[in-house]
Amino acid sequence: MIRKIIHIDMDAFFAAVEQRDNPKLRGLPVIVGGNPKSRGVVATCSYEARKYGIHSAMASSRAYNLCPKAIFVRPRMEAYKAVSVQIRDIFQNYSDFVEPLSLDEAFLDVTMNKMQLKSATDTAIEIKNKILSETGLTASAGVSYNKFIAKVASDMQKPDGLTVVPPKAGERFIETLPINKFFGVGKVTEKKMLRLGIKTGADLKLKTKEFLIREFGKAGAYYFDVARGIDDRHVNPNRIRKSIGRETTLQTDISDKNTIMEILSKIAEQVSSILKRNHKKGVTVTLKIRYSDFKTVTRSRSLAERTDDSGTIMKHVKELLETTDADSKKVRLLGITLSNFSRETPVIMTQLKFPFY
Numbered sequence: 397m398i399r400k401i402i403h404i405d406m407d408a409f410f411a412a413v414e415q416r417d418n419p420k421l422r423g424l425p426v427i428v429g430g431n432p433k434s435r436g437v438v439a440t441c442s443y444e445a446r447k448y449g450i451h452s453a454m455a456s457s458r459a460y461n462l463c464p465k466a467i468f469v470r471p472r473m474e475a476y477k478a479v480s481v482q483i484r485d486i487f488q489n490y491s492d493f494v495e496p497l498s499l500d501e502a503f504l505d506v507t508m509n510k511m512q513l514k515s516a517t518d519t520a521i522e523i524k525n526k527i528l529s530e531t532g533l534t535a536s537a538g539v540s541y542n543k544f545i546a547k548v549a550s551d552m553q554k555p556d557g558l559t560v561v562p563p564k565a566g567e568r569f570i571e572t573l574p575i576n577k578f579f580g581v582g583k584v585t586e587k588k589m590l591r592l593g594i595k596t597g598a599d600l601k602l603k604t605k606e607f608l609i610r611e612f613g614k615a616g617a618y619y620f621d622v623a624r625g626i627d628d629r630h631v632n633p634n635r636i637r638k639s640i641g642r643e644t645t646l647q648t649d650i651s652d653k654n655t656i657m658e659i660l661s662k663i664a665e666q667v668s669s670i671l672k673r674n675h676k677k678g679v680t681v682t683l684k685i686r687y688s689d690f691k692t693v694t695r696s697r698s699l700a701e702r703t704d705d706s707g708t709i710m711k712h713v714k715e716l717l718e719t720t721d722a723d724s725k726k727v728r729l730l731g732i733t734l735s736n737f738s739r740e741t742p743v744i745m746t747q748l749k750f751p752f753y
């Protein structure tokens with residue numbers, strides 16, 4: 397059976413909410429995020445700001461240099477969450493299979509036509525109209541037969557876009573797709589793909605599965621499939637939280653190991669208390685470091701037993717830290733994440749701890 401999947405993504409979400417709530421900001425380059433003097437980053441910026449080359453995750457100071465007249469606004473998470481509740485209520489009217497990816501984005505499986513509309517496209521149009529009339533904000537939609545294509549399609553004609561890719565057009569759509577538009581291909585992978593001569597979906601399709609797995613590990617099999625328009629992942633309404641982590645941008649760049657360890661200890665304690673509050677224990681500890689030159693690295697390790705203990709987390713974080721350049725390069729961001737909450741592996745592993753005598 398052919399599925400009908402819609403991906404809905406609000407346009408320049410945080411910035412659009414700010415412009416909606418403060419008419420003086422309309423038509424202007426608005427940056428929601430940290431103050432350029434306090435080493436923050438851009439969370440979202442308005443389309444007017446994007447014309448200057450500003451984008452999410454850029455240092456606010458750099459954004460300021462690109463556009464000194466930009467207006468910096470502190471995030472108001474409560475306002476964004478309120479809109480998020482509104483749009484999720486709208487989604488529920490059209491499908492019982494809604495998978496939010498973040499506050500402003502979700503997949504809907506509308507194969508079962510809850511509102512008896514003519515088509516998935518009509519459904520997407522109606523959802524967009526409802527969002528606009530109830531929140532005063534625009535959203536873009538991608539409509540297709542799987543999650544991968546729907547997600548990529550929603551980004552094709554922003555803002556206020558609607559892109560429909562029916563099954564017949566799927567493979568052609570992917571062939572012409574630049575590799576950096578692939579959902580799941582980040583900056584690092586993009587570089588590697590380009591180095592391997594893969595610029596578009598068509599180039600990707602020429603590679604064998606064995607080659608892609610050798611180069612990209614497990615993700616290689618995924619790339620092989622999506623290059624052919626194959627993505628069987630379900631829209632999962634009860635997606636479980638896959639990781640718990642915290643990170644912090646430092647007041648000033650530092651290279652002093654003791655200070656770094658102190659900050660990491662505080663982060664480990666925060667992560668530990670969130671884990672305990674959620675009754676979760678993780679197997680994999682990940683340390684994230686962003687150097688002063690913005691290069692970001694992660695180091696991970698899987699433990700023999702699941703843990704939520706800050707001391708245990710720190711013991712491993714300390715060893716992971718040794719494998720980074722944190723002693724020679726200055727650091728601007730530190731983070732710790734625990735993931736892999738599944739039960740199976742650790743149970744087997746604990747058995748190994750049974751005494752021999």
Ligand SMILES: [Mg+2]
Pocket residue numbers: 405406407408409500501
């Ligand atoms: Mg968005």
